[in-house]
Amino acid sequence: MIIAVASGKGGTGKTTVAVALSMASSEPVLYADCDVEEPNGSIFLRPEVTETEKVLVEVPRIDEGKCTSCGKCARFCQFNALVSLGSPPLVFPELCHSCGGCEIVCPTGAVSWKKVPIGEISLGTSDGGRISVLEGRLDVGSSLAPPVIRQVKSHIADGVLTIIDCPPGTSCPVIESLGGADYVLLVTEPTPFGLHDLKLAVETVRELGMPFSVVINRFDEGDSGVEDYCGDEKIHIIVRIPHKRFMAEVYSRGGNLFDAIPEMREIFSEIPRIIEKGVEVK
Amino acid sequence: MKEIVVISGKGGTGKTSITGCFAALAENAVLADCDVDAADLHMLLAPEVIKTTDFISGNEAIIRKDDCTGCGICMARCRFNAIETTPEGKYRVDLYGCEGCMVCVEVCPVKAIDFSPNHCGEWYYSHTRFGPMVHARLGIAQENSGKLVSTVRREAAAKAEELKKDLLIVDGPPGIGCPVIASITGASLLVVVTEPTISGKHDMKRVLELAKHFSIPALVVVNKWDINPEMSTEIEEEAVLGGAEPAGRIPYDRVFTDAQINRRTLVEETTGTVVENVTAIWEKVCRKLK
Numbered sequence: 001m002i003i004a005v006a007s008g009k010g011g012t013g014k015t016t017v018a019v020a021l022s023m024a025s026s027e028p029v030l031y032a033d034c035d036v037e038e039p040n041g042s043i044f045l046r047p048e049v050t051e052t053e054k055v056l057v058e059v060p061r062i063d064e065g066k067c068t069s070c071g072k073c074a075r076f077c078q079f080n081a082l083v084s085l086g087s088p089p090l091v092f093p094e095l096c097h098s099c100g101g102c103e104i105v106c107p108t109g110a111v112s113w114k115k116v117p118i119g120e121i122s123l124g125t126s127d128g129g130r131i132s133v134l135e136g137r138l139d140v141g142s143s144l145a146p147p148v149i150r151q152v153k154s155h156i157a158d159g160v161l162t163i164i165d166c167p168p169g170t171s172c173p174v175i176e177s178l179g180g181a182d183y184v185l186l187v188t189e190p191t192p193f194g195l196h197d198l199k200l201a202v203e204t205v206r207e208l209g210m211p212f213s214v215v216i217n218r219f220d221e222g223d224s225g226v227e228d229y230c231g232d233e234k235i236h237i238i239v240r241i242p243h244k245r246f247m248a249e250v251y252s253r254g255g256n257l258f259d260a261i262p263e264m265r266e267i268f269s270e271i272p273r274i275i276e277k278g279v280e281v282k
Numbered sequence: 283m284k285e286i287v288v289i290s291g292k293g294g295t296g297k298t299s300i301t302g303c304f305a306a307l308a309e310n311a312v313l314a315d316c317d318v319d320a321a322d323l324h325m326l327l328a329p330e331v332i333k334t335t336d337f338i339s340g341n342e343a344i345i346r347k348d349d350c351t352g353c354g355i356c357m358a359r360c361r362f363n364a365i366e367t368t369p370e371g372k373y374r375v376d377l378y379g380c381e382g383c384m385v386c387v388e389v390c391p392v393k394a395i396d397f398s399p400n401h402c403g404e405w406y407y408s409h410t411r412f413g414p415m416v417h418a419r420l421g422i423a424q425e426n427s428g429k430l431v432s433t434v435r436r437e438a439a440a441k442a443e444e445l446k447k448d449l450l451i452v453d454g455p456p457g458i459g460c461p462v463i464a465s466i467t468g469a470s471l472l473v474v475v476t477e478p479t480i481s482g483k484h485d486m487k488r489v490l491e492l493a494k495h496f497s498i499p500a501l502v503v504v505n506k507w508d509i510n511p512e513m514s515t516e517i518e519e520e521a522v523l524g525g526a527e528p529a530g531r532i533p534y535d536r537v538f539t540d541a542q543i544n545r546r547t548l549v550e551e552t553t554g555t556v557v558e559n560v561t562a563i564w565e566k567v568c569r570k571l572k
Contacts, residue, residue, distance in 0.1 A: 008320045010293010010456040015481070037457035038291050038488065040481040078340065078384050099361055099383030140491040143428070143460040168293045168456055169319035171420055171427040175378050192542045193298065197320040203422045208378065221536070223543050245509075245534070252479040252510035 001276060002162040004181035006205075008197030010168035012187045013217035013241070018165040019044045020257040022131050024268035029131050030160050034177035035167040036119060036136035036148040044256050047124030047133035055119040055136070055148045059093040060102050066110035073102035073111065094143055119148035123155065132160075145173040153180065161272055170204045178205070183275050184212035185238065190222035195229055202235065211278075218243035238274065239267055283442050284470040284571045285435075285450040287316070291485030293456035295477045296505040299538050300560065301453040302326040302547035304473075305412040307564045311449040313410065314438035315417040316431045316465040318403070323453045326547050329408030329415045337403045337418065337433060339426040340382040343375045349394035356386035356395065378423055402426050405434055407441065414441050428460040435465065449571075458492050466493070471570055472500040473563075474526065478513035483520060490524035501529035501570060503563055508533045527570075530563040532556055 005018040019041055022031040033041040060073070060082070067088040074084035081095035082102055093116055103111040119138045126133050136152035138145050145167065153176075156162055166177040178184060184205050188198040198214070205212045214230055219240035230237050247260040258265045288301045301323055305313050315323040345356070350372040357365040357373055364379030365386065375386070375395075387395045402425065405418035416438040420427050435452065442450050454465040466472060472493050476486040486502065493500040502521040507514040518528040533555060541551035549557050 009322070010290075010320070012294060037459045037462075038481075038485040040292075040484065043480045043484060076384065076388070078382055097381050097383060099381065099385050100359065101383055101385045101388065104359070104385060104388055138459060140458060140488055141463075141495040143463045145457075145459045169427075170422060171319045171461075172425050173459065174319075175423050179378075191539050192325050192545070193322045196322055196325060200320060200422070207422050222539050248479075248506070248509045248534070252477075252482075252513055254480045 001183070001272065002156065002164060002181045003272065003275060004164040004166055004178050004184045005187060006166035006174060006178065006184055006201060007168060007187045008170055008201035009188070009194055012189045012194060014187050015040045015044065015165055016217070016251065016257050017185060017187050017215055018163045020264065020268045021163050021271060023127065023256060023258065024265050025161060025272065026269065027161055030156065030162040031131055031133050031165065032152055032156060032162060033135040033165045034149045034152055035165055036138045036145050036152070037167060039135050039137050041165050042133065042135055043254050045126040045131060045133050047126040049122045049124035051123040053121050054117045055121060055151045056115040057118050057147050058098045058113040059096045059116055060091055060111045061114045062088050062091065063110045063112065064088045066108045068108055070107065072105045072107065076101050076105045097144070118142040118144060121151055121155070146176045149173060149176040170200050174204065178208060178210065181210065184210050185215050186212055187215045187217055188226055189218050190216060190224070190226045192225060194222070195225040198226060199229070202233070213238040215239050215241065217241045238271060283439065283448055283450060285439070285452065286471045286473055286567060286571070287452040287454045287466050287469045288473045288475060289454035289462060289466065289489060290456055290475045291458060291489035292476065292482050295475045295482060296538065297475050298322045298326070298453055299541065299548060300475055300503065300505070301451060303549050303560045304451050304564055304567070306547045306549045307561065308412070308449055308451060310447050311413055311451050312438050312442040312445070312447045313413060313415040314434050314450060314452045315415070316434050316452050316461070317455040318418045318420045318427050318430045318434065318461065319455070321417055321419065324417055325542070325545060327410040327412065327415060328545060329406070329410045329417065331406045331408045333407040335405050336401060337405055337430055338399045339402050339429045340400045341384065341397045342377055342382055342400045343380055343384070343386050344396045344398065345374055346394050346396060347372055347374070349392055351392055353391060355389050355391065359385050359389045381425065403430055405430065405437065407437065413447070414445060416441060428464040431455070431461045431464040458488050462492070466498055467496055469498055471567065472498050473503060473529065473567060474500050475503045475505055476517060477506045478504055478510040478517055483513065483517050486517065487520060487524060490521065490526050494525050499570070500526040501567060502526050503529050504531045506534040507531035529566045530559055532559045
């Protein structure tokens, strides 16, 4: 079963929840950090990294000997990654989506491909080997998170409980991270910002037709807006995590949820079973 | 005109609360919310929308099933695995996977694929009690957040020009990827809001590398500093090493949540240490801009 942990708003506790789920399980589990712009899971899981690989994307290389400066490639490119001013085109690799269109439309076969790095994947283990830790990390200055996320997800195998730590928001990196998951946990906090962004996240998972429930972090601080909304929308609240300033202090030093609130471990260990009972798994 | 962008790397550090304070403290500014997939600034500033504009960007491919011959060339050529088979042995485009590259449209031998402009969201020009504001809403599960961010910034800058405003204050998105890059390129100054946690420090370092990559000066604000005073000091040292300048600290305070609940900025909600700290940070931002 693959459980994705997501939220509209950043900083609500996605990583805290995803790490806690991984730690509370007694079975082998794969934690996959798809928040590739700012991956933080390793801070808490402290894996021994056993393997790393580069994420490479293909960008066009123009053979100026063959190029007739016809400009078809630049006109075709939907991402403005090629610019031709009556000359062989200039390539802007950071805008390229590697779709292959320029090669297809080039009449003289002047387009070939070169690989450029945009990020790194690391694989490791934690908790004596029980938790496999997979992390994607976008290189600073690169803009395209989705190819890094796709490569993270290519390492996910069937049959192992997998926890996906998603990026914040509702746009392409989130959609890429949610793909293939059996269930989504939406982490929020009981504040007006938390509620506003939760609604966007709920619209997103409903649009994708994915089963989900809500985790309320710091549930005893703030207002009743999130509880009221979930009640009205008949959204199940699967767990409420109390607010403790002590929790913030433990977290600041890289401690996990159970270091601060040990009694939450049993509750979290039950979550995959509760989900499995309520959802038909592919 | 000068432009400051408030970013953080890590989400939830207090970007929007602090941007709201800057909006209240600034005298002649235009405001912009570039966190287009989870925009929250409007909740503090209660904008009255004057004009709504559709945001059309890119195109989406749609296979006309009556014309599809089921040859499968589109599927073979799509690099995004966005083409699926249908029960009738034909093909359809998964619009969530489609990046709008037009390759399938080009390779289809019977021209059975339409490529229509994609309505990705809308953007607004509004009035607030602190001045004009440009903000947006990206459609659910849409692409092109970077282009919408660029649209918001461009329109906000045009308004500033038209209304003779000398400052643009931008609430940025979390992360370091495409929408963040679109939010900061060409800005005068970045205000990086972080928190004294290992994650906050890790994420701030990456944001400062990004600032350096684009040669934009940066100030660092440590919010909730008293959660871990030693870490706050480490972060400020790290900021200096990363080429940025510490701009001040703000203590952990429930008033951040109360202000949100009351739909006010912190400077309207309260007085005391938090407001004194934020005001001092704002003065530092202004000095830095000169």
